[in-house]
Amino acid sequence: MTSNSPALINPFPFAELTPHRLEAFFDAIFAIIMTILVLGLALPGQADDLSPAEICIAMIPQIIHFALAFFILAAFWGAHHRTFSLVTKLDPFLIRLTFILLFVACLIPFTSTLAGDNHTEGPAVLLFHTNMLLLGLIFFCQWVYVNSSHLAIPIPDNHYRFILTKSLIVPFVSILAIIMSCIEPSWSSICYFFIPVCELSLLHVKSRLFPREVSENSISRRDESVLFTLSPELCTSLDEVAHEMEISREDLIMHILSGWMRSHRVNTGPAGSLCQLNQDHPSKSSGQSSTDINR
Template sequence: MIQETYDKARVVNFSDAVFSIVMTLLILEVGVPSIATLNKLSFGAVLANRIPDFIGLVVSFLVSALYWIGHIKLMKFVSVVTGKLLWINIFFLLTIVLLPFSTAMYVNGFDYPGPFMFYCINLAVIGAFNLIMTRYVYYSENKKTGFIRVLYRWYRARAINVLIIWVLAALCTLVFPMFARMIFVFLFVVQFLIDRRFKKKMTLVE
């Protein structure tokens, strides 16, 4: 039976479009003050009231950017887009599309654990689909496109890092809510350490 395949360029372009739309929509969750509000409050007070909005924007935008960069790097090693990979990518993008909604839930219910937990679960599920896609590409390509084992372990480590951090944040929400909201910082710290470790390994391979 001949396996149906799809145009890689169209899949990549569609994915890029989804990312660009999602990352743009995030700014819409930062409420623009009305003239009445500006007349009533000082400009500093208006900005202070929107601190949760800007936190949600920055965190979601940077996390989306990391996933987009990871998607670009991973698709470079794809020679053929199979039906299975296409659907994994579609479900991955579905979780990305949900991000503006979960971000809005988070910033509008900034002092409540439920909305933040939903936000963390959204990001954790994105990480899970990213991990699934990384694994599928590695084993389906079978090193044909240069996706060697050390690169796969590098990408897998980054995907697992994101998944673990957001699962921990969700679990900590009910017990240590303030710590849970700051735990995302470890995402970038751990990723920096992962990248430094695997860059050394790549140097030895070369």
């Protein structure tokens, strides 16, 4: 290709796409799944001959499986949201993995209803537990792939291991439920109530991995000043724009940096910063001016 030839355009620029559209699609599908879960609640047979209390008692297995499916899906949605808050770009495999995840999640209303209506039948509850196991494993694989493929903002190793451990809770509990379904199917779904217990136990680990001193240090450094040099042309442009906006030059720079941070999903946490500002004040060169802003 000669130097005058136009650059080739990648017909599949997945690596250049931002994840916003995939996030919106995921949220829409999850909202539909969590809404239609309630359709699995049905009155028992011969409800006309039963009192309201007897109907509620008869529907307890359905209500339990509905609640389990709803709140576990809500936890998965939160995990996906936290993961994609770090994702900066997509590739074909991540897109396919997300669609596989949604396919497995779409089966939850069916399997939860089947288990609720047949909570004493081993195959029915086993299908529900297997569905939960697959969903948890796919979320786990997604987190590992996003970080190993450098599709997300780098995070500290201890933070990565903590999220990795937390994402294994649902698969671990699902395996316990599968084992329990072979012994006593009607009580196997009780295993999912151990999920909050496991997450509470991880809070102690989190407090050791992320000590409070880190956040206090970041707060104490918030008022530090950064001095940097600007070319005369840039100073003129900043002054003109700041005059039009009726704000100071320093405020304009802060607006620009904030907008860039939001559009590029920059991790500004003290443990996961992508860049460090030099604390040494640069020397002022002739023909250049300096601007001092507070962080």
